[in-house]
Amino acid sequence: MGAEPYTEETRKKIEDILKVKVYNSYGLTEMNGPGVAFECEYQDGMHLWEDSYLMEIVNPETGKQLPEGETGELILTTLTREGMPIIRYRTRDLTFIIPGKCKCGRTHRRISRIKGRADDMFIIRGVNIYPQQIERVLMSVAHVEKNYQIYLEDGDKIKVKVEITKKLFDGNLDNLKKLQCDLTENLKTEILVRPNVELVEPGTLPVSEGKAKRVFDNRKIY
Amino acid sequence: MPILKQLSVFVQNRPGKIERLTGILAESKINILAFNIASSGEYGVIKMIVDKPELANKKYKEAGLTSYLSEVLGIVMKDKPGGLNYLAKIITKNKLNVENAYVYVPKSRKNAMLIIDVRDIKEAKQNLAFDKKL
8 A cells, every 4th residue: 555645544444454465565657656665564664675776864955865764755766677777766755764774684674654745745535636737827917926825625626725825816707717717727737636715815725824825635545 | 067076995794894884974974976986895885986086085094994985977867667678778879888876865856866886987978978968
């Protein structure tokens, strides 16, 4: 089981209900897909196939190598590929190398469950989406600059709230409806899932201190 | 047949908006002459004719509201049965496409004013002025 966030409770639930063992797995398309790292029978961390992939954990900001046990960004290098070798690919996945030996006896080191992302990417209905994609569309369709926010809701729904500032308003209701429609369609073309575009008054979006938070993920992780 | 300034404000469809908009005007002693709401689900546009449109626009902007001043045509008509119908005939004759219209009745009640929102105000005014009775 892998690819999207889920809890240990869910893993155990599936094991109980289906009466099977569920093994956590980690992988990415840029390597070979699923199975870059996989749990053994002890289900205590995922063994990464170090004979095929060279792994490094680095500080995502400075690039400095981190020791075992410290959480950082996973960087992978293919060792056995011919057609498309990849050198020091920054996965943006945050994890740490579990120090010490595994009870199974394998010497391939283990990584922990993925702790998060070093960037803003999120997944909706199986599709990887970057807030920058949404920002680009908002900018090109309507010159919306920073006055927007993205809300991810249960059911993998994506809502984009856009503040209607002076330059987006000419007093005409039909033009607003057209704007809403244009934004929805252009966003759907770019991110492949249809968002719910909401037009809101200026000053209604919560302001964050420091770096602006644009994505609010309200989904429950099961 | 004056050209009037119309104030349009973008609001979300939530309770308290009309109170807020009219409160700001009351505070600045601005009188509302005509009032109209167009809404579409979650949001709408409130349009008003007020006696001090530039001041109202300024106050709304200071309050953080998205407001817009545009021009509309005010046509005087008799405050009697048939008053509006007479005007409507002239509007049809001149092939004017009216995007929005509402009425303002001043205290005197001697006549009423039809306020129309058309694409080309100046052209509409010119065409309508040819019908002498206006």
